[in-house]
Amino acid sequence: MPTHPPFRKVFNGIATREQMFRLFNRQHDVPGTDPLSGAPYAGEWFEISSVEYHFMLGLLPPLFQRTGMFGLSEYKAGYVTSVFFAIRVRGRERWFHGFCDLSDKHSPDAMRAAIIAHETGAADSMTREEKLEAIWNATHADCKGRAGEIDPEAWPQQHRGKRTIMVNAGGEGAVLKLLEDLSDDEVDRLLPTR
Incomplete structure (x- = not known):
């Protein structure tokens, strides 16, 4: 946790x-x-x-x-x-x-x-953790879940139960990633705007 x-x-x-x-x-x-x-x-x-x-x-x-x-x-x-x-x-x-x-x-x-x-901090004052929470909250339930909740063997033991999210991987299409493993570019792209 x-x-x-x-x-x-x-x-x-x-x-x-x-x-x-x-x-x-x-x-x-x-x-x-x-x-x-x-x-x-x-x-x-x-x-x-x-x-x-x-x-x-x-x-x-x-x-x-x-x-x-x-x-x-x-x-x-x-x-x-x-x-x-x-x-x-x-x-x-x-x-x-x-x-x-x-x-x-x-x-x-x-x-x-x-x-x-x-x-009152910097213009972009959200921490990475806060950004990940905002992305998680804004993502539709059909596009997020927990690693291993459907197929436990698809994920290593240390990742089971962690939050996952579907992301557009360009030519690869939609892929399931651990929320914590999103790149900075993916975080910026997925972060909901005002």
């Missing part, structure tokens, strides 16, 4: 309502994780629109609310819940969703700081 930075952007661009709800449930099939702990979700974040921010604010009574931030009263799993942020970045108001583990009461503030640091 890969290790992730404590806070990671998992979608490039501004998620639509449909994308937002899909991202809420993107970790339900991660092998080797306890879905009841909430650990696979904790620390993930992505950008949403003002409309989605206010829709979610009106959906359920907030667990907590303060200027520019509120948490949903319904937990995802364990102590992990959705926290929504309104953050001014370079003079423009923007809105974000993140999964925070409230067993650490500083988690929402730490996530807010991580989002600000990420969004």
Whole structure:
């Protein structure tokens, strides 16, 4: 199982309502994780629109609310819940969703700081891991899977269970590759744009 930075952007661009709800449930099939702990979700974040921010604010009574931030009263799993942020970045108001583990009461503030640091960095401030997560999230379910889930013998033991994705290999047509093995050119080509 890969290790992730404590806070990671998992979608490039501004998620639509449909994308937002899909991202809420993107970790339900991660092998080797306890879905009841909430650990696979904790620390993930992505950008949403003002409309989605206010829709979610009106959906359920907030667990907590303060200027520019509120948490949903319904937990995802364990102590992990959705926290929504309104953050001014370079003079423009923007809105974000993140999964925070409230067993650490500083988690929402730490996530807010991580989002600000990420969004005020260089023009292309996504790490390779964040880019791979964005590609994975944007790829249709028919074009992604897990190595060895259909034919275990087709993959070496050390790769079984890792994420795979179909890519256009030019003259070779579509080929199945490990997500982590995408070249930089493939990452740039497959990365969803705003």
